[in-house]
Amino acid sequence: MGLTRNRNLRTGKAVWTAYRHTRVPGSKLKHSTRTDVVVVGAGITGALISQALTEDGIFPLILDRRDGARLGSTAASTALLQFELDNPLTKLSSQIGRRNAEHIWKCSHAAVNALRTQTNRLGIAAQLQSRPSLYLAGSMLNAAGLQREVRARQRIGLPSEILDRKALRRHFEIARPAAILSHGNAEADPVSLATGFLKAALRRGARIHAPHEVIDVRAGHSGITLFTNDGLEVHARRAVFCTGYELPKIVPVQGTRVISTWAIATHAQQRYIWPQRALIWEASEPYLYLRTTPDNRIICGGEDEEFSDSRRRDARNDAKTSRLERKLGKLVPRVDTRADFSWTASFGASATGTPTIGEIPGYPRCYAALGYGGNGITFSMLAASLISKAVRGIRDPDARLFRFR
Numbered sequence: 001m002g003l004t005r006n007r008n009l010r011t012g013k014a015v016w017t018a019y020r021h022t023r024v025p026g027s028k029l030k031h032s033t034r035t036d037v038v039v040v041g042a043g044i045t046g047a048l049i050s051q052a053l054t055e056d057g058i059f060p061l062i063l064d065r066r067d068g069a070r071l072g073s074t075a076a077s078t079a080l081l082q083f084e085l086d087n088p089l090t091k092l093s094s095q096i097g098r099r100n101a102e103h104i105w106k107c108s109h110a111a112v113n114a115l116r117t118q119t120n121r122l123g124i125a126a127q128l129q130s131r132p133s134l135y136l137a138g139s140m141l142n143a144a145g146l147q148r149e150v151r152a153r154q155r156i157g158l159p160s161e162i163l164d165r166k167a168l169r170r171h172f173e174i175a176r177p178a179a180i181l182s183h184g185n186a187e188a189d190p191v192s193l194a195t196g197f198l199k200a201a202l203r204r205g206a207r208i209h210a211p212h213e214v215i216d217v218r219a220g221h222s223g224i225t226l227f228t229n230d231g232l233e234v235h236a237r238r239a240v241f242c243t244g245y246e247l248p249k250i251v252p253v254q255g256t257r258v259i260s261t262w263a264i265a266t267h268a269q270q271r272y273i274w275p276q277r278a279l280i281w282e283a284s285e286p287y288l289y290l291r292t293t294p295d296n297r298i299i300c301g302g303e304d305e306e307f308s309d310s311r312r313r314d315a316r317n318d319a320k321t322s323r324l325e326r327k328l329g330k331l332v333p334r335v336d337t338r339a340d341f342s343w344t345a346s347f348g349a350s351a352t353g354t355p356t357i358g359e360i361p362g363y364p365r366c367y368a369a370l371g372y373g374g375n376g377i378t379f380s381m382l383a384a385s386l387i388s389k390a391v392r393g394i395r396d397p398d399a400r401l402f403r404f405r
Contacts (some may be wrong), residue, residue, distance in 0.1 A: 087353030269328030
């Protein structure tokens with residue numbers, strides 16, 4: 001029985017399979033070994049954390065139950081890199097207090113900027129492009145609610161402004177009562193992003209070994225021991241679990257729930273892409289979201305439902321594909337909505353839309369990150385900063401906002 005909950009993370013054919021990606025070099029361990037830090041999980045979170053550790057002279061050993069080409073749920077990401085949480089700032093403030101909510105939103109904004117800076121500095125070719133985003137009035141926030149939301153964001157210096165119906169149609173050719181226009185977000189190819197950061201870590205001295213299934217962990221005063229299903233032991237001073245919603249069984253779930261989601265990518269558009277190729281999403285539950293790709297496809301996703309059974313999820317794929325095509329056509333009537341790719345995936349989310357990042361209770365020097373919701377890659381970058389500091393024994397005042405309770 002594995003240490004982590006083995007899940008069927010995704011089904012279908014994601015759009016990223018249309019593009020060429022290089023493999024991450026790795027090999028299987030031949031014998032038990034020792035290391036300073038072991039990172040479990042080679043998706044985008046493990047990649048960002050491993051690279052951050054190498055920047056500080058720590059060279060982790062990375063383990064994954066899959067080979068380096070599969071990347072778990074990262075390959076199903078639609079990679080809208082937004083500082084905006086699924087949970088509006090006004091709503092989050094009512095849940096956890098205004099000061100904490102504002103600080104979390106500012107941390108998210110800083111994480112997107114850091115990811116853009118690091119990607120460019122390392123020369124990672126991941127099709128990362130800065131984009132404005134439009135947050136459309138919907139069932140969760142109407143036009144008046146968006147007005148309150150934009151005032152809350154502007155109060156803490158986040159780059160957002162309100163567009164009324166007339167301005168939204170004039171500038172973006174979308175017919176909705178209102179929207180918030182934000183600047184500083186981005187899009188990317190998530191597979192290239194993850195492999196790029198993994199390779200940067202490997203160039204600096206990290207090692208990756210896969211496939212290896214971790215089936216047990218023991219933490220004591222002398223260190224941590226991970227046991228694999230092929231009879232090997234990895235002894236380390238510290239361990240970091242970056243396994244997405246395949247949560248290690250030693251990690252308290254604490255309100256994290258599993259969401260199933262669906263996405264399509266259209267044929268390349270021949271005639272029309274909306275102005276500025278803005279990221280578009282709705283203030284609704286469930287919400288619809290859109291982005292474009294460099295070869296003029298439209299990625300459209302949403303239709304989220306709260307359940308984890310993969311057979312039930314996969315059985316709805318055809319119906320969800322049709323619904324996404326119809327919703328896309330209604331929102332942007334001039335585009336070709338026919339799906340060339342469709343896929344479904346599951347991910348973990350929290351009640352507040354915020355992640356949990358930090359040391360696992362009862363397991364000293366073992367760290368984990370979970371509950372990312374729709375901000376997976378943004379929060380992965382945040383986790384890279386917080387966990388790399390924790391591993392080095394540096395106290396980060398932001399850590400209290402995300403620690404296990």
